[in-house]
Amino acid sequence: MAVLSVEGLTTNYKTLRGWVRAAEDISFEVEQGEAMGLAGESGCGKSTVALSLLKILPPGGKIRKGKILLSGQDLVPLSEKEMRKIRWKGISIVFQGAMNALNPVFKVGDQIAEAIKTHEPKVADSEVRERVAKLLETVGIEPSRANNYPHEFSGGMRQRALIAMALAADPSVVVADEPGTALDVIVQAQILRLLRDLKDRLGLSMILISHDLSIIAETCEKVAIMYAGRIVEYGDAVTIFKDPKHPYTQGLIKAFPSIKGEKVRLTSIPGSPPDLLNPPAGCRFNPRCPFVMDVCKRVEPILEEHGDKGHTVSCHLYH
Amino acid sequence: MDSKISTIDQNDTSSELPPQMGADEVLRVENLRKWYPLRRGFVETLFSKNEMNVKAVDLVSFSLKRGEIFALAGESGSGKTTLGKVLLRLVDPTSGSIFFHGKDITKLTQRELKPLRREMQIIFQDPFESLNPRMIIKEIVAEPLRVQKVAKSEAEVEERVKQVLTEVEIVPPEEFLYRFPHELSGGQRQRVAVARAFILNPSFVVADEPVSMLDVSIRAEVVNLMIDMVKKHSASIIFISHDLALAKHIADRVAVMYLGKVMELSTSEKVVDGPLHPYTQALIAAVPVPDPESKRTKDVISGEIPSPVDPPSGCRFRTRCPYAHERCSTEEPPLIEAEKDHFVACHLYT
Numbered sequence A: 001m002a003v004l005s006v007e008g009l010t011t012n013y014k015t016l017r018g019w020v021r022a023a024e025d026i027s028f029e030v031e032q033g034e035a036m037g038l039a040g041e042s043g044c045g046k047s048t049v050a051l052s053l054l055k056i057l058p059p060g061g062k063i064r065k066g067k068i069l070l071s072g073q074d075l076v077p078l079s080e081k082e083m084r085k086i087r088w089k090g091i092s093i094v095f096q097g098a099m100n101a102l103n104p105v106f107k108v109g110d111q112i113a114e115a116i117k118t119h120e121p122k123v124a125d126s127e128v129r130e131r132v133a134k135l136l137e138t139v140g141i142e143p144s145r146a147n148n149y150p151h152e153f154s155g156g157m158r159q160r161a162l163i164a165m166a167l168a169a170d171p172s173v174v175v176a177d178e179p180g181t182a183l184d185v186i187v188q189a190q191i192l193r194l195l196r197d198l199k200d201r202l203g204l205s206m207i208l209i210s211h212d213l214s215i216i217a218e219t220c221e222k223v224a225i226m227y228a229g230r231i232v233e234y235g236d237a238v239t240i241f242k243d244p245k246h247p248y249t250q251g252l253i254k255a256f257p258s259i260k261g262e263k264v265r266l267t268s269i270p271g272s273p274p275d276l277l278n279p280p281a282g283c284r285f286n287p288r289c290p291f292v293m294d295v296c297k298r299v300e301p302i303l304e305e306h307g308d309k310g311h312t313v314s315c316h317l318y319h
Numbered sequence B: 001m002d003s004k005i006s007t008i009d010q011n012d013t014s015s016e017l018p019p020q021m022g023a024d025e026v027l028r029v030e031n032l033r034k035w036y037p038l039r040r041g042f043v044e045t046l047f048s049k050n051e052m053n054v055k056a057v058d059l060v061s062f063s064l065k066r067g068e069i070f071a072l073a074g075e076s077g078s079g080k081t082t083l084g085k086v087l088l089r090l091v092d093p094t095s096g097s098i099f100f101h102g103k104d105i106t107k108l109t110q111r112e113l114k115p116l117r118r119e120m121q122i123i124f125q126d127p128f129e130s131l132n133p134r135m136i137i138k139e140i141v142a143e144p145l146r147v148q149k150v151a152k153s154e155a156e157v158e159e160r161v162k163q164v165l166t167e168v169e170i171v172p173p174e175e176f177l178y179r180f181p182h183e184l185s186g187g188q189r190q191r192v193a194v195a196r197a198f199i200l201n202p203s204f205v206v207a208d209e210p211v212s213m214l215d216v217s218i219r220a221e222v223v224n225l226m227i228d229m230v231k232k233h234s235a236s237i238i239f240i241s242h243d244l245a246l247a248k249h250i251a252d253r254v255a256v257m258y259l260g261k262v263m264e265l266s267t268s269e270k271v272v273d274g275p276l277h278p279y280t281q282a283l284i285a286a287v288p289v290p291d292p293e294s295k296r297t298k299d300v301i302s303g304e305i306p307s308p309v310d311p312p313s314g315c316r317f318r319t320r321c322p323y324a325h326e327r328c329s330t331e332e333p334p335l336i337e338a339e340k341d342h343f344v345a346c347h348l349y350t
Ligand SMILES: Nc1ncnc2c1ncn2[C@@H]1O[C@H](COP(=O)(O)OP(=O)(O)OP(=O)(O)O)[C@@H](O)[C@H]1O
Pocket: A013, A014, A015, A020, A022, A040, A041, A042, A043, A044, A045, A046, A047, A048, A049, A058, A059, A060, A061, A096, A211, A276
């Protein structure tokens, strides 16, 4: 059984101008020890999915439909009190924005200690200190640096500290939202390697969120491509990068300049992503799609298997 | 600022003469430096004779050919933005010289620079910040015309604005003239910034990370537009980007900077496909590849970029370099032509 199985998750934000349809009918599964990449451009709903999994949506954000099954248990109906037992231990998150996600007025070690104590209030202080030291070591920070404040850390170290915090309660699923994105490419590569090592070493299940397809390609076994609040293509990473089916996935892959291969003129997808307050009818990608047909403007396509087993695509071209 | 120059050791400049490029050059800089003095407490100043400086740009020399797309790459804090601003004299250099179309502009006053300003333009990273939110598109694009007083009539202003908006595919221009920046998409805003930069037909443009804030799916169209405008106007452009993959595809030549210095400089193919400097090699190895079957366990060098206030002695990269040897800590490697048209600052090649 999958460690995490999301079925038809729909999360919207209530605003004065109406519902922002940020995540609609999202389904995916993450197996034990597997990394799934959630890819898509800014504003397509990636963080909304992440925050929904932990039920820590900002005011206005509401899960309107669907199930989030963690080892078979549905989290959607759980109360806030019950969710507190799940957070950090069942599912933990490395928040987007490494530079600001730590509290500037507390020592880094104390912030990690807090994450441990929230879950295990009875653990002795000396043991907490030991575990903090061990966690820091695990993520490649000299344990003596526990006494530093966040501003005394470089960007890469702050990102590592956030990963240590996410590991504090020994979770079964870790969600990493844009890890390393604001960091330099060398430091980013160090962070991604750390995440892969941790996954292999601790048998973690991971959801890696990124707007950068290359990062997902290098880190994940499985990929879900999101566009305007919906998953448009889902499956095994090798299949999707080798043989993308959805016109959006095809366009996105081509828009990424690769450092390997011939010098080419880059291509883009004409137009820009829609306003999620009022997304286009039918397929949300239809105004930008080079293969648009009549049906695309009327009927919303559903994710269906196409070609290889487990490779699903939501596009009228195939169904 | 001038008083600072005397405190700088000029002895080591002789080795870094610029690569000779011939007459068709738009810009040439020689031994350019920008040091920002570090503000310190009164007591510290009393007891320490040494000036503390952020060596943002340190002895950089190169030249730019007519029509050339020249990329400046390197990690955050390596001095790319500072160099771009110094080239345009938006920031005064600490020492060194800047020649623009053969004329030494290093010491010109802002007033003397004004007529040259129509020849040089800048495009910033963030189209949300760089366009005045209270101005309509027509006025934003017309601003350089008005500052330089080149249009004879209001009708001519409008005509030229419409023409350049059409060039950047903000069409039909009439529909956009009276809109505000927030009524445009990110890509459209950056097109407007490009229109403003090109309205005076400049010969030299600095674009500072012009697409890094844009969605991936629309980056290419803005990049391609900039390349087309550069070619069409026979301008030269310095394209600042930390993204070497992007630099490879668009630039004629690439300079890789580290802690204020150019470490490697050559054609984009040579730098990216056959990097000589261990730093460039490390950068390229770290760039993720959109192919899940590529080698996942690649070598990543450790550590992060040191402080530019007190950079490592000798070669600045030595603290992270897998090939560092004794000489690297005592002697600063000069930028030399290791292969034809391929310049590198590394003791492995000297
Ligand atoms: N609190 C909120 N209230 C209303 N709308 C919101 C709120 N938070 C996010 N949204 C909207 O929901 C959509 C999805 O946002 P989300 O942050 O999930 O995107 P994302 O894919 O994580 O983007 P990014 O790559 O920029 O982090 C966007 O259109 C956004 O404007």
